[in-house]
Amino acid sequence: MEIITSIASLRTRLKRESSIALVPTMGNLHQGHLSLVQIAQQQASCTVVSIFVNRLQFAPHEDFDRYPRTQTADCHLLEKLGVDIVFLPDEKTLYPTPQEFQLLLPAVADTLEGEFRPGFFRGVATVVLKLFNIVQPQLAVFGKKDYQQLYLMQKMVQQLNLPINIMAGETVRSEDGLALSSRNSYLSELEKQKASYLFRTLFQVKQKIEQDDHNFRLLEECAKCELAKQGWTVDYIALQQRETLLPANTGDTDLVILSAAWLGQTRLIDNLEISIPSHPESSE
Known part of the structure; x- marks a missing residue:
């Protein structure tokens, strides 16, 4: 498994790959994430897992600063799973300058999660589109637990004509039914x-x-x-x-x-x- 932190190095490494699957995450990985990785591995010859806690999708009063960051443990889990590449950019790598360009999302993005977390999906769409542009995958896997996010990513790919297949992974639960998070x-x-x-x-x-x-x-x-x-x-x-x-x-x-x-x-x-x-x- 390779751990890559720069965009240029990742692009160079991926040039020799014929099929690439991306699993975007914010880390602190659990079995739910790993199930998405396994879907990706079944569909492509090279699996890239990104780990990045994206400030743009957190409101000022939310838990950006205390969001669990467990990169060492995450990489150990991914290595055991046989992941090809972990992309670990820092904030300056993905946002070298203030992110002034952002997507205008459809009205449904302002309902449900969007109503209670204004700007959340704009931040998600911005970072995911960046990752799509960097990795150039043929496939990306998202979990059904974040159902509205999955829906919007499918619509974004469709309406922006991105040559990426979005696959959905089922929610993984503990024995008592609690969705892993x-x-x-x-x-x-x-x-x-x-x-x-x-x-x-x-x-x-x-x-x-x-x-x-x-x-x-x-x-x-x-x-x-x-x-x-x-x-x-x-x-x-x-x-x-x-x-x-x-x-x-x-x-x-x-x-x-x-x-x-x-x-x-x-x-x-x-x-x-x-x-x-x-x-x-x-x-x-």
């Missing part, structure tokens, strides 16, 4: 015991919909109340259309329920895809 390390031992309640609440909504309860707005409100009763502070629980990430309506069949909520001082996100069988009209 770097921010789980912020949780106290007591909070860790309560954290899986977010997944269980979403799963209950999924079950109710599959049992023909399609009062989506009421289901959202009931789920928020259930979490609040358990001591959570809810940012959103929203049933959306998978194709557009707009609010789901009765008759929609491909749904996703997305959530963000605070447990103590830790903000967790999760989602579940839901498929409703269509009922063809009976003919007389």
